[in-house]
Amino acid sequence: MLRAMLRHAPASRADVARLTGLSRPTVSEVVRDLLEEHVIVEADASKGVGPGRPGTHLAFHPSGAQVIIVDLSDPRHLDAALSTPGGNVLHRHRRAWGHGGSRPADVIEMIGEVEGQAGGNLxxxxxxxxxxxxxxxxxxxAVRVPVHVxxxxxxAADIEYLLGERGGGSLVLIQAGAxxxxxxxxxxxxxxxxxxPAGAGRLSSSTWSLEELAPSLAVLATALGVPQVIVSGEHARRLAGMMRSAVRSPHVRVSVSDLDDSVARAAALAVALRPEQ
Incomplete structure (x- = not known):
């Protein structure tokens, strides 16, 4: 349900039922729980044009529910952000990995520092x-709240699917980082x-250069038959340029991700991907 709200909020209960296929009683029960958790709020009544009582809009609480994301994908830095489901970044933190220290200790310490900035319900x-x-x-x-991995x-693929300008359509996401x-x-x-699918396919860029990988990735993207190829990450523009030259199909479009705040958006998305919702 939260996934639908990420794309369509503010929305009435009837809108949510229609978008998710859930029954009205189920939607009402989930909405009640989310209101109590301060994840969502009831906003101004919608402007109904037909007879009957107009519905009430549901929107994400501007600061009530907060999520911490910790990004471990960079071998040099540890990144974290505190965000709300609507994508409002409340705090951001970056630090180098400790030299010769304990990586779990580094992460737990950083979570504690970011949590100290939380003013709402984590x-x-x-x-x-x-x-x-x-x-x-x-x-x-070490922590008292659910941890999602x-x-x-x-x-990044979920973020592009839900929140990107091309969201809601089939896509291949290629992340070009370490x-x-x-x-x-x-x-x-x-x-x-x-x-x-569970688990992205990974290729080590320490074994293969981007120049060597680009033609193979272009062939893979074409073979998958998915028209949108979106490249994100530190080397996105470079890899996308090489892939455009290598793609032979006019039906495959290679573009660079237009989401420039992936850490915070991932934090917002974490709430929407909670298994019970």
Missing amino acids: VAIVIAASSHAEVVEEVRR FDPADL DVAVAVRECDAAGVLLER
Whole structure:
């Protein structure tokens, strides 16, 4: 339900039922819980044009529910942000990994520093990591809120699907950072996600250069039959340029992600991806 609200808020209960396919009683029950958790609020009544009582808009609480995301994908820096479901960034923090120290301790200390800036209800911590299993387990033991873990490329693909200008359509997401990862989101004709694959495919850029990877990635993107190829990450513009030259199909469009605040948007998305919702 929160996924639908991310794309369509403010929305009435009837709108949410229509967008999600949930029954009215189910929507009312979930809305009640989210209102109590201060994740959403009731806004001004909608302007109904027909008979009957106009519906009430539901919107994300501007500061009530807060999420911390910690991005472990950069081997040099540890990034974190405090955000609300609507994408409002309340605090941002970056620090170098400790030299010779404990990585779990570094992450837990940083979470504590960011949590100290939280002025509302902290509802989740999301960790963007393709490995670091020992870090995740230590964090789960140390904090009092749910911890969600996503592959960074999978998280970026979800963000593009839900919040990007091309959101809601099939796409291949290629994240070009310390390594290169590929995640696919495929939709039906109505823009409904068919399946959310678990785990992005990863290629080590220390073994292969971007120049060597670009032709193979172009062939892969064409073979997948998905028209949108979106490249994000530190080397996005460079890799996208090389892929455009390598793509042979006129039906495949390669572009650079237009979401320039992926850490904060991922934090907002973490709430929408809570399994119980």
